[in-house]
Amino acid sequence: MSTRASNRYATPFAERFDLRLPLVQAPMVGATTPALVIAASNAGALGSLGAGAMTPDKLTAEVAEIRAGTSRPFGVNLFVLDEHTPDEATVRRALSAIDPLRAELGLPPGRALERYAHAFRAQLDRLVELRVPVVSFTFGVLDAADVARLKAAGSYVIGSATHVAEGLAWRDAGADAVCAQGAEAGGHRGTFIDAGKNPLVGTMALVPQLADALDIPVLAAGGIMDGRGIAAALALGAQAAQLGTVFLPCAESAIAEDWRRRLLASRDTSTSVTRAITGRYARGIRNTLMDRLEAEPSLVAPYPVQNALTQELRQTAAKADRGDYLSLWSGQGAPLLRGRPERAGAAELVDALDTEWRAAVNALSRIGAIE
Numbered sequence: 001m002s003t004r005a006s007n008r009y010a011t012p013f014a015e016r017f018d019l020r021l022p023l024v025q026a027p028m029v030g031a032t033t034p035a036l037v038i039a040a041s042n043a044g045a046l047g048s049l050g051a052g053a054m055t056p057d058k059l060t061a062e063v064a065e066i067r068a069g070t071s072r073p074f075g076v077n078l079f080v081l082d083e084h085t086p087d088e089a090t091v092r093r094a095l096s097a098i099d100p101l102r103a104e105l106g107l108p109p110g111r112a113l114e115r116y117a118h119a120f121r122a123q124l125d126r127l128v129e130l131r132v133p134v135v136s137f138t139f140g141v142l143d144a145a146d147v148a149r150l151k152a153a154g155s156y157v158i159g160s161a162t163h164v165a166e167g168l169a170w171r172d173a174g175a176d177a178v179c180a181q182g183a184e185a186g187g188h189r190g191t192f193i194d195a196g197k198n199p200l201v202g203t204m205a206l207v208p209q210l211a212d213a214l215d216i217p218v219l220a221a222g223g224i225m226d227g228r229g230i231a232a233a234l235a236l237g238a239q240a241a242q243l244g245t246v247f248l249p250c251a252e253s254a255i256a257e258d259w260r261r262r263l264l265a266s267r268d269t270s271t272s273v274t275r276a277i278t279g280r281y282a283r284g285i286r287n288t289l290m291d292r293l294e295a296e297p298s299l300v301a302p303y304p305v306q307n308a309l310t311q312e313l314r315q316t317a318a319k320a321d322r323g324d325y326l327s328l329w330s331g332q333g334a335p336l337l338r339g340r341p342e343r344a345g346a347a348e349l350v351d352a353l354d355t356e357w358r359a360a361v362n363a364l365s366r367i368g369a370i371e
């Protein structure tokens, strides 16, 4: 069913995908499930699957599940990664900090792994074959030939940027749109130019600078938790808002119960950006895992090695529902979750966001009318 008839505030991006509101449910490895994507897309947002940690066959299976549940557009997200083979000393150093934490959960000392990430080229080839409506990428930029392959397969290509130079790199590679990831955002920073400097440009500053620099649509991500935030993103020049943290506690999300509880109990100062857990800067709620691994920064291996070496520990913690040993990725806006109905489905959340953002726009236009 078309949602266009009731959409009085459509942006070109929202119109292109027949969205009821200019809203993207963010791709989130470890949280997004086919059920979440289906519910978000069927409710009139653009649902997106975080597939960066999937084998090509799992990607095929989850995309088939989404297609069986919705005929509406949806997105799939991958990490742009090079092959990485660490030397033994790097692995040994990293494990010397991780092993005591493993022992606390009853795990034996860790060992070097056969591989530290799924091969990106194989994931990308499968994504081209799957011809999904929207594809998005973080941690790097594709070359123009790969962007052209995806477009020839009928996919709309979105690149993530944490500062202006990265947005320009995606534009030059031929991307259809750029997602501006502000410093407030939960999860990994997508930074791939000057990553060592950990540039943390806030959403309020980044979105208008990217909108001015680019002639392709910009999406806004980071700290947007409600309809006020969506209206603000559009006022800054974005064509849609990409929300992650607000979807984390949804009924269809895959996160552990203790993560859910800690999100709802968090404060504005509860999160930090750290590279200690995965070797790549990421924002999450501070806990024992973050504190202990941060205490020895020189032992932390680069991404994806540190990520893979802490994975079994974090998976065991998830099964045991021990939030102290999980990576609790979350944005700075998490306290704004309080007041929303607990364990609501994504469809109910999208409905609420639609009502809220229309009210926010109307409130602004009423202010505008007072002269």
Ligand SMILES: Cc1cc2nc3c(=O)[nH]c(=O)nc-3n(C[C@H](O)[C@H](O)[C@H](O)COP(=O)(O)O)c2cc1C
Pocket: 026, 027, 028, 029, 030, 031, 050, 051, 052, 077, 137, 138, 160, 181, 184, 185, 186, 187, 188, 221, 222, 223, 224, 242, 243, 244, 245, 246, 329, 330, 331, 332, 333
């Ligand atoms: C748990 C979690 C996992 C994430 N995983 C991914 C991912 O796999 N790919 C990606 O591009 N962004 C990922 N992100 C970032 C989101 O796509 C989005 O940019 C961010 O959530 C927006 O900020 P917010 O959390 O303040 O809404 C993740 C964020 C969170 C909270």
